[in-house]
Structures are given as C-alpha cells and as structure tokens.
Amino acid sequence: MNKLFFTEEHDLFRENFRAFLEKEVRPHIEQWEADREVPRSIYKRFGEMGFMGVTYPEKYGGMGLDTFFAVVYTEEMIRMNSSGFNTSIGAHAGLALAHINGEGSEAQKEKYLTAGLKGELIGCLAITEPEAGSDVAALKTKAVKNGDHYVINGSKTFISNGVLSDYIIAAVRTGDKGAQGISMMIIERDRQGVSASKLKKLGWHASDTGEIAFDNVKVPVENLLGEENQGFFYIMQHFVSERLAMALIAVSQAQLAIDLALEYMAQREVFGRPISKFQVLRHRIAQMLAEVTSSKAFVYTLYKQYHEGEYIIKEAAMAKLITTQLSDKVTYECMRIFGGYGYMEEYPMARLLRDSQLGTIGGGTSEVLCEIIAKMTIDTKQYKAAIKH
Ligand SMILES: Cc1cc2nc3c(=O)[nH]c(=O)nc-3n(C[C@H](O)[C@H](O)[C@H](O)COP(=O)(O)OP(=O)(O)OC[C@H]3O[C@@H](n4cnc5c(N)ncnc54)[C@H](O)[C@@H]3O)c2cc1C
The missing domain is CATH 2.40.110.10 (Butyryl-CoA Dehydrogenase, subunit A, domain 2)
Structure with a gap:
C-alpha cells in the first residue's frame, strides 16, 4: 500500500527524520514526561534542522514539501511514544502556525511564521x-x-x-x-x-x-x-486538517502498540513457550492489524484528497471518529498482552494507553463528529470552505 502514497524522497526523509528523533528526542522523553513539559531548546533544535512544519512555504523558512512528507513526519513523531511531546510541537507548528499561514497578513507572517519556523517564537x-x-x-x-x-x-x-x-x-x-x-x-x-x-x-x-x-x-x-x-469559519476550516492529523496520530499509535506487542510476544515465555505461539493472541493481533491497516488506507486516501484541494469535512470527521476509537481499543488490548508489565511505567504500554484516550475528546468529541456526519448525510447540510489557499 505504501508505494501508492510514498516516493523514494518520502522514504529518505523518513530515514533522516527518524535518525534525528532517535538521537535528539528519544533519550529525553522520560525527563520531559516527568517535567510535564518540553524545554524551549527542543523547539530551537527542530527549527535549526528545518523540522518545524515541513509543508510551510520556503519564503518564511519552511521546507515547502508536499502533504505526504507531513504524514511521514507525524508517523515518526508518534514512534517516540509521547503524545505530550508530539502535542508540544504540534500545538505550535500544526495549530498556531496554521492560522498564521492561513489568515495572517504579510506582516504577521513575516513576524510569527518566520520566527515560529525557527523555533524562536512559540504559539x-x-x-x-x-x-x-x-x-x-x-x-x-x-x-x-x-x-x-x-x-x-x-x-x-x-x-x-x-x-x-x-x-x-x-x-x-x-x-x-x-x-x-x-x-x-x-x-x-x-x-x-x-x-x-x-x-x-x-x-x-x-x-x-x-x-x-x-x-x-x-x-x-x-x-x-x-x-x-470570520473566526468561527476559519476554525471550522482548520478543523479538517486537525482532525485528519488526529486520525493519522490514532492509527500510528495503534500501529505502534501492535509493533511493541509483537516484539514482546516473541520474547516472553509462559508455560514453556513464547506467548506468540498462543493462538488466541495470534488471532487478536491479526484482527487488530487488519483493522489498523484498513483504517490507515482510509486516512492516506483522505490525505490525498486533501492534498488535491478537496474540502473533506465529513470524511475527516469520519476518519477521526473511527481511528480514535480503534486506537483506544488496540492500545488497551496490546497493554493486556504485556500482562502485569503492561501496567508498569517502565514498559511502554501504560503511557501509550493513557495518551490514546484524548483522541476521542480533543478537536471535536466523537459525539460532535457524529453530529456533523449525521447533519451532512441525513439533513444534506453543506459546508463551504472559508479560505482559499
Ligand atoms: C489535553 C487537552 C488538550 C487540549 N488542547 C486544546 C487546545 O490546544 N486548544 C483548544 O482550544 N482546546 C483544547 N482542548 C479542548 C478540547 O478541544 C475540548 O475539551 C473538546 O472540544 C470538548 O469540549 P469540552 O471539554 O468543553 O466538553 P463538552 O463540550 O462540555 O462536552 C461534554 C460531553 O457532552 C458531549 N456533547 C457535546 N455536545 C454534544 C452534542 N451536540 N450531542 C451529543 N453529545 C454532545 C461531548 O461529546 C462530551 O461527551 C484540549 C483538551 C484537552 C483535554
């Protein structure tokens, strides 16, 4: 499936960005989780490396890359297993700067987008x-x-x-x-x-x-x-990309949970054999993998439509609705595969499980998303884009 959406350039970017995160982020995650915040220096580092929002225009210091670089970016951020870290960067680069880039005057962009992409002014x-x-x-x-x-x-x-x-x-x-x-x-x-x-x-x-x-x-x-x-209409328009990003985060979290569970299943022995040999666990993994892979295909497809300029308000709501629920289910089931260790802070599942829970609340709760989908489907309500980029 990946070949349908990603090129060699995307793969190369993934390799470089992953290496950066492994070196400059992973070793500090535990400390930042304990501190309940990330230091300002990490924004600066992202800025210096050009990793603060890869799709923004080059004119303001962005990389001007296509949407699928942003997809790669988010998937790699989630592999760090700290939604807190991801949100610290994302609330600035993905939310605040999106409004500046979308609706800002030239002077506002010169000031906030330029300094924001350098990691010098945080929003x-x-x-x-x-x-x-x-x-x-x-x-x-x-x-x-x-x-x-x-x-x-x-x-x-x-x-x-x-x-x-x-x-x-x-x-x-x-x-x-x-x-x-x-x-x-x-x-x-x-x-x-x-x-x-x-x-x-x-x-x-x-x-x-x-x-x-x-x-x-x-x-x-x-x-x-x-x-x-016009603020309400700007907010609603930005919700499309925010909800798509949250859907991508959710499937990436679910994928990470499965990957971690598979690793654990291969090495944990119970009743004299690795737990990966127990059929009930094998089938559970197979079922979850099927659901995550098909959700990922939906999310990637929507990114393609979004990239081509379609206003996919209903579909983005659908994607966030199903993927965040799926992430909650998968992180919970994978936590249980770790047995008692799943509940321990020294192991990755406890954090992944609790971090996943915000998905069905932030950026529009599941109930609100159902309202949007129902209004657009049953009442045939239409929404028009407020801004043309
Ligand atoms: C960790 C975290 C970070 C956040 N970051 C930001 C941020 O950076 N910026 C920002 O602006 N906000 C942020 N939020 C806020 C978030 O977007 C809101 O919490 C969310 O939109 C829900 O609003 P609420 O908490 O007021 O719940 P309420 O609106 O009070 O909802 C309460 C309950 O009623 C249900 N409900 C509401 N309306 C309907 C309806 N029409 N039909 C059926 N059920 C309904 C909801 O689904 C929910 O279950 C953040 C929240 C959290 C927890």
Missing part, C-alpha cells in the same frame, strides 16, 4: 473556554474595539502550550451571539493582564496544558488575524 491556539468546548459558537471571551486597539476580557481552558507559549491565538467575541461574532486575535504573552496556570491531567504528560485569563488586555487592531467576525 498556542486558544478556542476552548470553561463553558464553551464542543459548542464553539457559545464562547464568551470579549474583545471590545476602542480606537486603535481592542480590550480583551475572558478565559480559556485546556490550552496546549497554554503556559509556555510566547503568544496566544485566541478566538474572541467581537460581535453578536453565535457563530457570526467571533474573531481570531494574536495576543502576546507579555501584555499586561495575561495570566496562565498549568493543569494536571491523565495523559499527555510532556505537554503543558494551561488555563489562561485575560483581564483588560489591550492589543492593537493590527493583531486581528484575518477578517473580523
């Missing part, structure tokens, strides 16, 4: 609020225009890179209630009235997840990202 994307998660249109953080600036009041929660980032791309209310009155705003961390604190959580330990408060924060009108009151 986060803050949409969720204590009372507005799935229902994005209910968000309340208010930005009131006053001459040449906005005054922002409100709060955000569950924000990846919410404490360590240098700037926040925040969804704020600039207009009436509902989807029509939302705008995106760049809010620098050092502005007076911005404060943040870290949250404790089940998994994604190497990722800093924060709560952010805005107390009469003044930002110049130039910090508006894109057009006023």
Whole structure:
C-alpha cells in the first residue's frame, strides 16, 4: 500500500527524520514526561534542522514539501511514544502556525511564521473556554474595539502550550451571539493582564496544558488575524486538517502498540513457550492489524484528497471518529498482552494507553463528529470552505 502514497524522497526523509528523533528526542522523553513539559531548546533544535512544519512555504523558512512528507513526519513523531511531546510541537507548528499561514497578513507572517519556523517564537491556539468546548459558537471571551486597539476580557481552558507559549491565538467575541461574532486575535504573552496556570491531567504528560485569563488586555487592531467576525469559519476550516492529523496520530499509535506487542510476544515465555505461539493472541493481533491497516488506507486516501484541494469535512470527521476509537481499543488490548508489565511505567504500554484516550475528546468529541456526519448525510447540510489557499 505504501508505494501508492510514498516516493523514494518520502522514504529518505523518513530515514533522516527518524535518525534525528532517535538521537535528539528519544533519550529525553522520560525527563520531559516527568517535567510535564518540553524545554524551549527542543523547539530551537527542530527549527535549526528545518523540522518545524515541513509543508510551510520556503519564503518564511519552511521546507515547502508536499502533504505526504507531513504524514511521514507525524508517523515518526508518534514512534517516540509521547503524545505530550508530539502535542508540544504540534500545538505550535500544526495549530498556531496554521492560522498564521492561513489568515495572517504579510506582516504577521513575516513576524510569527518566520520566527515560529525557527523555533524562536512559540504559539498556542486558544478556542476552548470553561463553558464553551464542543459548542464553539457559545464562547464568551470579549474583545471590545476602542480606537486603535481592542480590550480583551475572558478565559480559556485546556490550552496546549497554554503556559509556555510566547503568544496566544485566541478566538474572541467581537460581535453578536453565535457563530457570526467571533474573531481570531494574536495576543502576546507579555501584555499586561495575561495570566496562565498549568493543569494536571491523565495523559499527555510532556505537554503543558494551561488555563489562561485575560483581564483588560489591550492589543492593537493590527493583531486581528484575518477578517473580523470570520473566526468561527476559519476554525471550522482548520478543523479538517486537525482532525485528519488526529486520525493519522490514532492509527500510528495503534500501529505502534501492535509493533511493541509483537516484539514482546516473541520474547516472553509462559508455560514453556513464547506467548506468540498462543493462538488466541495470534488471532487478536491479526484482527487488530487488519483493522489498523484498513483504517490507515482510509486516512492516506483522505490525505490525498486533501492534498488535491478537496474540502473533506465529513470524511475527516469520519476518519477521526473511527481511528480514535480503534486506537483506544488496540492500545488497551496490546497493554493486556504485556500482562502485569503492561501496567508498569517502565514498559511502554501504560503511557501509550493513557495518551490514546484524548483522541476521542480533543478537536471535536466523537459525539460532535457524529453530529456533523449525521447533519451532512441525513439533513444534506453543506459546508463551504472559508479560505482559499
Ligand atoms: C489535553 C487537552 C488538550 C487540549 N488542547 C486544546 C487546545 O490546544 N486548544 C483548544 O482550544 N482546546 C483544547 N482542548 C479542548 C478540547 O478541544 C475540548 O475539551 C473538546 O472540544 C470538548 O469540549 P469540552 O471539554 O468543553 O466538553 P463538552 O463540550 O462540555 O462536552 C461534554 C460531553 O457532552 C458531549 N456533547 C457535546 N455536545 C454534544 C452534542 N451536540 N450531542 C451529543 N453529545 C454532545 C461531548 O461529546 C462530551 O461527551 C484540549 C483538551 C484537552 C483535554
């Protein structure tokens, strides 16, 4: 199947990127998991190597590579077995920079995309609020225009890179209630009235997840990202690539769980023989592998459609829906193959299992994705792309 989607250049990139990760990331993962964050130096290192978002335009320091390099990139990141680490890089390079690249003015791109791709300025994307998660249109953080600036009041929660980032791309209310009155705003961390604190959580330990408060924060009108009151539509559009990425992460996690289980099965002996000889485990692996391989084919196909410019909002929702559930199932079953060792922190499965659980929640819960699929299928609702790249 891989030959249908990947060329020799993709394979070479995989080899180089894997070598970089093995040398400069793998040895530090345990420490970063314990620290509950990654150091700023790793962003710099990614930037120096050109690994901060491989598809961004060369003009701003990106590699300008095609979508399947990004697929290779994500698959290799997941092999490090730390969604916290992957999210620390991804919330900046995949979320914050995607909004800058998509809707930013030339001046904003010059500043944030250029420094962001060097790993010098780190961003986060803050949409969720204590009372507005799935229902994005209910968000309340208010930005009131006053001459040449906005005054922002409100709060955000569950924000990846919410404490360590240098700037926040925040969804704020600039207009009436509902989807029509939302705008995106760049809010620098050092502005007076911005404060943040870290949250404790089940998994994604190497990722800093924060709560952010805005107390009469003044930002110049130039910090508006894109057009006023178009924020909701930008968010929905970016959800397509975010959900596709989350689907890819999910199948990659499931594949990693199977690979680790196979390794363990070959060396663990019980009742005088390797557990890989027990038919029940062999069939369990075979079943999971069949499900993961077919899901991967679906995800790769969607990446191809996305690469060709199709607006695959429904299909991306479907992919995230099935793959995140599959990842939860496979990581759980593979954890059990390790017996008691599966439950131990010294072995890889405990982290993989807990990290997988966020898949069905972040970037649109499974229930919300079903709503989208149902509306588009049963009510024949159509969504149009807000931005043309
Ligand atoms: C570790 C972590 C990192 C995150 N990072 C970010 C980030 O970087 N930026 C950001 O903006 N957000 C981030 N989030 C937030 C995440 O996107 C939200 O948690 C998610 O969208 C769900 O919102 P909620 O938590 O408010 O749940 P709610 O919306 O309160 O949902 C509660 C329950 O109700 C269900 N539900 C909701 N609506 C419907 C419906 N119409 N029909 C049926 N059931 C429904 C949900 O599926 C869920 O089971 C992060 C969250 C976590 C946990």
